[in-house]
Amino acid sequence: MFPIRDFWRRHKRKILITAGVLGSGYFLYRQYDYYSRRLHDIQRELDNEREADELIKAQIQAHFENIQRIADTTTLPHAIQHLHSRIEEDLDLSHLTERLMMGKGQPNTLTLAEKLDLWENLKILSFTKMVISLWAITVLSLYIRVQVNILGRHMYIDTARGLGSSHLLEEADLIDRDDQQKFLAISDFLCNYGLNALIPKLQVAVGEVLKRKQLRDVFNTTVLRETTTQIIKIFMSTGSPHHWLDYLMPGDNQSSITDTLSTDDDAVAPNFNKFDQLMMETRAVLLSAEFGNIVEKSLEVGVDGLMEEMEASLAGSSSKASGIPLARLVPRVAQMGLLLLEDPIKSRFIQMIRGIPEVEIFFTLLYANMPAS
Numbered sequence: 001m002f003p004i005r006d007f008w009r010r011h012k013r014k015i016l017i018t019a020g021v022l023g024s025g026y027f028l029y030r031q032y033d034y035y036s037r038r039l040h041d042i043q044r045e046l047d048n049e050r051e052a053d054e055l056i057k058a059q060i061q062a063h064f065e066n067i068q069r070i071a072d073t074t075t076l077p078h079a080i081q082h083l084h085s086r087i088e089e090d091l092d093l094s095h096l097t098e099r100l101m102m103g104k105g106q107p108n109t110l111t112l113a114e115k116l117d118l119w120e121n122l123k124i125l126s127f128t129k130m131v132i133s134l135w136a137i138t139v140l141s142l143y144i145r146v147q148v149n150i151l152g153r154h155m156y157i158d159t160a161r162g163l164g165s166s167h168l169l170e171e172a173d174l175i176d177r178d179d180q181q182k183f184l185a186i187s188d189f190l191c192n193y194g195l196n197a198l199i200p201k202l203q204v205a206v207g208e209v210l211k212r213k214q215l216r217d218v219f220n221t222t223v224l225r226e227t228t229t230q231i232i233k234i235f236m237s238t239g240s241p242h243h244w245l246d247y248l249m250p251g252d253n254q255s256s257i258t259d260t261l262s263t264d265d266d267a268v269a270p271n272f273n274k275f276d277q278l279m280m281e282t283r284a285v286l287l288s289a290e291f292g293n294i295v296e297k298s299l300e301v302g303v304d305g306l307m308e309e310m311e312a313s314l315a316g317s318s319s320k321a322s323g324i325p326l327a328r329l330v331p332r333v334a335q336m337g338l339l340l341l342e343d344p345i346k347s348r349f350i351q352m353i354r355g356i357p358e359v360e361i362f363f364t365l366l367y368a369n370m371p372a373s
Helices: 002-090 094-105 112-162 177-210 221-237 255-260 273-286 289-313 326-340 348-354 357-369
Strands: none
Touching: 002 112, 002 177, 002 326, 094 112, 112 177, 112 221, 112 273, 112 289, 112 326, 112 348, 112 357, 177 221, 177 273, 221 289, 289 326, 289 348, 289 357, 348 357
């Protein structure tokens, strides 16, 4: 017994220090083990969250590509086919050409004044037909891409919510199929309503430019380019800065028109909040300076494409370089308008607009930076 007491007395300090060290070591080990497990759990949560985000991105891309495909193969072709029919109907030139042909075969049926008046109307309407086709297909294709991006963004939100992302979404209403269809159906507004006001406005701009052009004046592609560009500039600069938007989509106070444009006459949307939001976002994009810039750039590229088509139609002609009288050019101008409205899936003109770098950058940024609902 005494040796133990002597051992304790002699080594008490060492034993207490050793016990303290061992206790501290065990405590530190427990702390380290706790924090190691906690760090592992956090890392696992981050990995799961990263995987979820990657899954969301993949789902978003799939959603967006699907709706882009639908727009390219269904929405845009339908809108342009409808546009083709309306322009052909509203700017029908056959009654003018028939009267001129009749006057040519029967010289005494028309007076000189009547012939000049018919030619003047044919000149104005032919250029109106070409320029309105150019303007409409350019702006309409851009407008539908805006729709696709906005709808794609909302589908992004809905998909992320469905996957339970913790940081992508807050409270927001899901967009239902009826609102999607109703929103995409607005692409028909130009054909159903906008053209009624657009044609006379553009016709005024055409008349303003062509009043100085005589039928005997010689036109080559350079003169035609300048004339077409001037018509577009006068039209776009007449009225309020965004007056052209009224031809493309209904205003805030035209809800009855949007109801009429719905693709399902029997469907009644449960609420209009989401649709109204889609329309508000679309209008905000179209009113932006950035969109105005790409419209301007796209119209410039459109005029270039139009001149290439005109040069191709004059290929092999001795008049290609020197030009031809305006009277001989008028029928080609009228025909060119309809060529622009051919199948958009195969249209080189549409591909030219899509390939503009500024346009691609604009829509990439639009989709990436659009705020969540």
